[in-house]
Amino acid sequence: MNGIVRISADAAARACGAEQVVRAFEALGWTVERVSGWGMQWLEPLAEINGVGWGPVTAGRVADIAGGSADDLCIGPVAAHPFIAGQQRLTFARAGRTRPLSMEDYAATGGWAGLQRARSIGSALVLDEVIKSGLRGRGGAGFPAGIKWQTVASAAGPRKYIVCNADEGDSGTFADRMLMEGDPFALIEGMAIAAGAVGAQQGYIYLRSEYPDAIAVMRAAIDLAAQRIAPFRIEVRVGAGAYVCGEETSLLSSLEGKRGEVRAKPPLPALEGLFGCPTVVNNVLTLAAVPHILSEGGAAMYADLGMGRSRGTMPIQIAGNVKYGGLHETAFGVTLRELVHEIGGGTASGRAVKAVQVGGPLGAYIHPGDFDIPFDYEAYAAADALIGHGGIVVFDDTADMAALARFAMQFCAAESCGKCTPCRIGSVRGMEIIERIVNGGRKADAVEVLPQMHNVRAAARGLEEQVALLEDLCETMKFGSLCALGGFTPYPVLSALRHWPEDFGLVQAAMA
Numbered sequence: 001m002n003g004i005v006r007i008s009a010d011a012a013a014r015a016c017g018a019e020q021v022v023r024a025f026e027a028l029g030w031t032v033e034r035v036s037g038w039g040m041q042w043l044e045p046l047a048e049i050n051g052v053g054w055g056p057v058t059a060g061r062v063a064d065i066a067g068g069s070a071d072d073l074c075i076g077p078v079a080a081h082p083f084i085a086g087q088q089r090l091t092f093a094r095a096g097r098t099r100p101l102s103m104e105d106y107a108a109t110g111g112w113a114g115l116q117r118a119r120s121i122g123s124a125l126v127l128d129e130v131i132k133s134g135l136r137g138r139g140g141a142g143f144p145a146g147i148k149w150q151t152v153a154s155a156a157g158p159r160k161y162i163v164c165n166a167d168e169g170d171s172g173t174f175a176d177r178m179l180m181e182g183d184p185f186a187l188i189e190g191m192a193i194a195a196g197a198v199g200a201q202q203g204y205i206y207l208r209s210e211y212p213d214a215i216a217v218m219r220a221a222i223d224l225a226a227q228r229i230a231p232f233r234i235e236v237r238v239g240a241g242a243y244v245c246g247e248e249t250s251l252l253s254s255l256e257g258k259r260g261e262v263r264a265k266p267p268l269p270a271l272e273g274l275f276g277c278p279t280v281v282n283n284v285l286t287l288a289a290v291p292h293i294l295s296e297g298g299a300a301m302y303a304d305l306g307m308g309r310s311r312g313t314m315p316i317q318i319a320g321n322v323k324y325g326g327l328h329e330t331a332f333g334v335t336l337r338e339l340v341h342e343i344g345g346g347t348a349s350g351r352a353v354k355a356v357q358v359g360g361p362l363g364a365y366i367h368p369g370d371f372d373i374p375f376d377y378e379a380y381a382a383a384d385a386l387i388g389h390g391g392i393v394v395f396d397d398t399a400d401m402a403a404l405a406r407f408a409m410q411f412c413a414a415e416s417c418g419k420c421t422p423c424r425i426g427s428v429r430g431m432e433i434i435e436r437i438v439n440g441g442r443k444a445d446a447v448e449v450l451p452q453m454h455n456v457r458a459a460a461r462g463l464e465e466q467v468a469l470l471e472d473l474c475e476t477m478k479f480g481s482l483c484a485l486g487g488f489t490p491y492p493v494l495s496a497l498r499h500w501p502e503d504f505g506l507v508q509a510a511m512a
Helices: 011-015 018-027 059-066 103-108 113-121 123-133 145-154 175-182 184-198 212-229 248-255 284-294 298-304 336-343 377-382 401-415 426-438 452-460 463-480 484-488 490-499 506-511
Strands: 004-008 031-035 047-049 052-054 074-077 161-166 202-207 233-238 279-283 313-320 326-331 353-358 391-396
Touching: 004 011, 004 018, 011 018, 011 175, 011 212, 018 031, 018 059, 047 059, 103 184, 113 123, 113 184, 113 284, 123 145, 123 184, 123 284, 123 298, 145 184, 145 279, 161 184, 161 248, 161 284, 175 184, 175 212, 175 284, 184 202, 184 212, 184 279, 184 284, 202 212, 202 248, 212 233, 248 279, 279 284, 284 298, 313 336, 336 353, 336 391, 353 401, 353 490, 401 426, 401 484, 401 490, 426 463, 463 484, 463 490, 484 490
Parallel strands: 004 031, 161 202, 161 279, 202 233, 313 391
Antiparallel strands: 004 047, 047 052, 052 074, 313 326, 353 391
């Protein structure tokens, strides 16, 4: 028995041994098609034959699959798997179904229809449809994309630019990588639509150096699509590993060949961005959602999904200590309880869930008692939390929340661009205060960085004073930092302190 088997070329599949599985099938005379990943990371490498999937596959089991004796690996029709069937896939509608660099596959699945319609109706109507769709930036504060585009379109400038922020550095996030590796033309089409709407002729994709596969695929896709998107041009620029360059003004500085430092706002990038010109800066998921919105009737359908001011779908990335990790795209409004327990299957360790961090390393830790908060920008903001890029990281009951709080400050100190004092100095002081709290208000011997006289005074402070000092410091960082790096670091620190005081030794101290 031989035939055609479809195996993902996604970096996650390859990291799990997909290349060995490919060679094993080819050795048996099978034709292997390399496709995009479905997003069920726990099943990779996943082999699909006539719509039926087997996974996770090892090279040693390929002969069993070919011979029809691998029932223990068979998951049935992939598209009907509960993890996939329960989703509302728009941005990732092609995931698992198309070959990444096949222009034929892309066109056959609705590709370029949005760009064609956008060019036929004109920029004013394109802007109107993006605004009416309710599309918000899929990262950060969720600013309405259409309003940003409208600002750039009406701004005066010698040139205008479209910049795609593909510096996906948040923990537990991989949707940008999946889309760029698996469906690169969707991003290219979205950027071309944005360019036509605002009057830009040049675009840049700022892509993190840690994604070599995505860099190669995007560059190849841009070459293939060059005639289709002309006169608009796109270049890939590779970042140098700085987390702070995920912030739009720092990213622009890096694109200009300068040190990646945050700029004060105003002026906004929409008015004075790249090289001082009006610039649209959106991330991968935002721009990749645009072709669907501009397809016939897409804007109204998109606006009908979600809740409140959070419209459309969100590709949520489930990671950490979870049984079924992967990408789950669904309309806004789903709860963490559904995501973690029903979709993610609970912890991989089998222990109780202690916390879930949403929104990357600077997102708040959500307590299980708050798992029914709907996945919505405003609902999360009201709970002092962030949605960010839609990554969720699950922790079981062995997690030390005080150590995780300290890590947030440590991360901020390591990644700070150094431009503003609250972030640069506050993060270092934050680490020291957390250590004093954990040590019952005493200065830890291992961190002797303050002047000696100040050490004596610090050691004399009571535990309550240290907690108050940490809260004051977090308030200063939240409202005094130039960008979200320093401004969001208090979220994981304060949420850990509020919900798990016992991990800081505060419950025992109060009882004593």
